[in-house]
Amino acid sequence: MMEYSESMWPAASPRLSKDSPLGESVLMGIRAAQTAVNLNQTIHEALEDLRMRTIDGPLVSVYALDDDDRLVGQVSARELLFSPPKTLIREVMTSDFTVVTINTSMAEALEVFHQKRLVALPVIDDEGRLVGSIELEQYARESLARAEREHVRQVFQTLGLAVGASEHMTAMESFRMRMPWLCCNLGGGILCALIGWMFEDLLQQVVLLAFFLPLVLTLGESIAMQSVSLAVGSDSSSRSLAHAMRGIRVEAAAALMMGVLCGVLVAVTSLLWGGGASAAMTMFAAVSVSMFFAAVCGGAVPMILQWLRLNPSVAAGPIALVIADTGSLAIYFTLGLLILMP
Structure with a gap:
């Protein structure tokens, strides 16, 4: 048998989005009731x-069934081991x-685990018969695997994509879903081309700037994408403006340190x-300032979209990329013009 301590449960109940895979039926995660008597x-x-x-696994609880296999009681492992042998169950x-019943979602079952501090949770059907059980260790593994899949889904959604959606889409539906974000990137690329055209003379005179341009971008x-992912994944919908601003300040400070390095x-x-030396000074200033700017944009865009009642999980990534690209390019060329041109 295994002893369970308070530290095995999370300090706070996890927040689950309505699109989370944990909305599936609890039947997806149960195992056969091997300890029913x-x-x-x-x-x-x-x-x-x-x-x-x-x-399989530790013996944490024994379920008492009547003659119709209905769950009527539960016996702890301690009672089972230390009670007189002739004692009735x-x-x-x-x-x-x-x-919980078979109609319970996995998210609801996880909430029950957290609130009740359980080590095992029996699942019954509509007539009260024992169907199976969920144990803490097994459920923790299941939750971790699903959380990883949810993280992958959020990352792709941040890029304007929906994982698995293409399996059920027509070509036109796929076009409508993806084309707006491609247009956003296309517009950003055109803006970058215009900025490059404005600094054409600078590039012709200081060819070194062209070599480091891809690196700066x-x-x-x-x-920017790191900041967007952190902001979107922090459940910004439940945070106040003060908390959101604090998050942006922390991200900006971290970005400044990374930018300097x-x-x-x-x-x-x-x-x-x-x-x-002048070119080195330009590179140092451009990289530091552009990374700081991109991080602030990446943290602020989801907050602004939330304020506009738009879904930041879908729109924040493409918009932040456009702003980061055009802003970094403008900063790079402007500093190059001020430092390198007489």
Whole structure:
């Protein structure tokens, strides 16, 4: 048998979105009730019966059934081991226990686990017959696997995609779902091209800027998407404006530290490339400022979309990428013009 401590349960009940896979039926996660005995058996008979079975995992609870297999009681492992052998199961069982029905969702069952601090949860059908049970360790593994799938779904949704949706879509439905976000990226690309055209003379005179341009854009895009993912995954709908602003400040401070470090590395690379001190200063300033800007945008866009009553999980990613690209490009060229051009 296994002992369970308070630390095995989460400190707070997990928040579940309405689209979470945990909305599935609890039947998806139950196992056969391997520790069910008849309430008219003695302790000795019940133990002998259990010894003849192959029981997976620790013995945490025994379920007492009537002659029609209806669940009528529950016996703790302690009572089973320390009660006199001739004691009837009905004499040591308790009728005060928690059950869920086959109509319960997995999210609701998880909430019951958290609130009641259970180690096992029996599942009954509409007539009260025992169908199976969910145990804490087994359910924790199931929840973790589903949480990982939910995380993957959120990441793809942030990029404007729906995992698995294409299996049931027509070509036109797929076009309507994806084209708006492609248009958003297309518009951002055109804006970047216009910004590049405005600084054409600078690029012709300082060719080194063109070499590091993809790096600056990549760093800005990466940190913007990280900020979007953190903001969307933090359940911003339940947070106040003060909490949201604090999150943006924390993200901005972290981005500034990462930007300074990346800026130093890029500046050193520029020096080794033979670009000179002015070029290195430009790279350092451009990388630091653009990463800071992209992180603030990535944290602010979901909050603004939430305020506009739009779904940040879908729209925040493409919009933040466009702002990060155009902003980083403008910062890069402007600093290059101020520092490198006489």
